[in-house]
Amino acid sequence: MYIIVVGAGKVGWNLARELLEKEHEVTLIESDRRRYLTVEQELEHNVSYGDASELWVLERAGIQRADMVIAVTGDDEDNMLICQVAREKYLVDQIIARVNNPRNRQHFDLLGVKPSVSATDLILRLLEHEVPEYGLVHLLDLQEEQLEIIEMLLGKDSGLIGRRVGDLSMPEGSLLISVLRSGKGFVPTADTVLEEGDEVLAVLDPGKEDELKALFGPDGDSA
């Protein structure tokens, strides 16, 4: 594939290097002269100097034949604009945008700049995952499909310990899809009996989290 990466910060530089190792054709565009000269020592002709929100800079980089544009500058407006132009003016099939401030994600969505990736969001999720008292961990949002996958830990106060999965009154629009117990995962049957410390994955319609959380009552305060 031919991939244009915009922004040669830590993310962009490492991304370009990885993509080159996977034998993609890559152009990395950087607007800061000094940064460009540093990166150019390693990536040579694969890095190009210029402001990628200038249309002629994108055209010089061959955006007309690009399969993918990835905008990972430190500026959310720049990332939104570059991806919008890539898709709507140059008809690039795949775009990926970096969200620096998670509060700006709504604007990326509004302008149809998807998918967008936020490091802050990812770390927050990891944090939730590492802090089980949080009770409920968002694993995945399938926005288009209108589904979410969440993870819950059964604390010692959960009323579901010792209950059969078949006997649970799961809220409509939710389904248990797997149980992680002592480091091993399996798909539960109606006869699976839940134990303290089980980590349970469920798929659900958006907005069902509170009902599910109330049922599982993992951290005692919501049971």
Place this chain on the structure above:
Amino acid sequence: MRLMFVLIVGCGRVGSSVARGMLREGHQVSCLDEDPESHARLEVGLEKSWEDLGGQFTVGAGLETEALVAAGIEQADVFIASTDGDNTNIIIAQIAQKRYEVPTVIARVLDPLRAEWYRRQGLQTVCPTKVAIDMLESAVRESAGRDGTPPPEPAAEAA
């Protein structure tokens, strides 16, 4: 004349002048700028304070939803994006258009190529660079015309 609520984001030389002009014409004017100091620029040449004259000023960035709402975007009839960043102006103008459905949205875009493309996508853009280019070119043509050579007709700008 219908009195309008005009929201101006980016209160530099252009934004502050437009704000004063519109206030003088009797419109309701609200300004939003990241820099609290830009309030002082608004009051250049005014007898009374901006607020005493009926103006509104909010400190905040154009991408912050709370700041836009505090500055009155939900009531705005006209939205002007005149920060010093082309990309910022283009993005916040689209937010005003698509999310808040402000009837008239205008973005200042210095780069003629971006201004032209977004104009074709239905965003009203004002490009000071293009105005300067046109004026300089016509000044040269005028001078050439005085020497006896007929100036070529300027090509009509594609609509």
